[in-house]
Amino acid sequence: MAVDVLAIGAHPDDIELTCGGTLAQLKARGYRFGIVDLTRGEMGTRGTPEIRAAEARRAAEILGAEFRESLDLGDGGLGRGREHEIAVIDLIRREKPRILFAPYPDDRHPDHRRAGQLVMDAAFYAGLRKLETGHAAHRPQQTIHFSTFEPHPPDFVVDVTAFIETRRAAMRAFASQYHDAKSAEPQTLLSQKDFLDMVESRARQHGALIGVEFGEGFTSRRPPRVDDLIQAFSGFEPGF
Numbered sequence: 001m002a003v004d005v006l007a008i009g010a011h012p013d014d015i016e017l018t019c020g021g022t023l024a025q026l027k028a029r030g031y032r033f034g035i036v037d038l039t040r041g042e043m044g045t046r047g048t049p050e051i052r053a054a055e056a057r058r059a060a061e062i063l064g065a066e067f068r069e070s071l072d073l074g075d076g077g078l079g080r081g082r083e084h085e086i087a088v089i090d091l092i093r094r095e096k097p098r099i100l101f102a103p104y105p106d107d108r109h110p111d112h113r114r115a116g117q118l119v120m121d122a123a124f125y126a127g128l129r130k131l132e133t134g135h136a137a138h139r140p141q142q143t144i145h146f147s148t149f150e151p152h153p154p155d156f157v158v159d160v161t162a163f164i165e166t167r168r169a170a171m172r173a174f175a176s177q178y179h180d181a182k183s184a185e186p187q188t189l190l191s192q193k194d195f196l197d198m199v200e201s202r203a204r205q206h207g208a209l210i211g212v213e214f215g216e217g218f219t220s221r222r223p224p225r226v227d228d229l230i231q232a233f234s235g236f237e238p239g240f
């Protein structure tokens with residue numbers, strides 16, 4: 001059974017940090033989604049691939065994903081050869097999503113950059129009928145990009161206020177990656193004491209842009225269609 005949305009990250013936890021609230025909101029609307037991690041996060045400074053896999057399974061359950069899997073394309077040097085592209089093309093064809101989520105293809109982390117480009121390219125190639133992979137050709141309507149750390153001005157913002165607790169719980173499922181006063185593992189960007197507060201402050205800032213408490217902002221090559229322009233801006237801070 002096809003999914004409506006396929007959320008593809010480079011590492012386990014990329015999705016939770018960027019679009020978990022939106023996925024929970026889509027689920028509440030009756031849409032089906034799957035999560036795919038392009039790597040197992042085996043180069044991560046903290047935790048192990050096994051711990052991260054267990055955390056990822058738990059986070060996917062919290063968000064309500066239909067499935068979660070890893071393509072294991074190599075953390076810290078994510079593969080972008082033809083065979084890696086074919087793996088992503090076949091995944092897209094197998095699941096037939098209408099919307100893809102993928103990293104912003106210009107990010108600090110090279111794996112995120114590669115993942116963003118890989119998914120965008122695969123989304124197009126997946127529609128080429130003469131390219132045979134074992135599943136029928138399918139091209140998603142739109143690839144939507146999330147930013148993992150660097151701020152990018154969003155093209156649109158999804159109100160996730162009602163799903164902020166689900167989002168927080170899914171993020172916290174990756175306990176090995178975040179601040180733990182008792183941990184003897186080396187510090188990373190994610191394990192700094194204020195990291196999750198920083199991530200949430202971005203959700204507050206995006207929410208403030210659309211007049212709600214929490215939002216998740218995204219970019220896409222085409223903006224979404226607006227059916228009711230008056231409704232689309234209601235509740236916003238006036239005077240902009």
Ligand SMILES: [Zn+2]
Pocket residue numbers: 010011014109112148
């Ligand atoms: Zn990542």
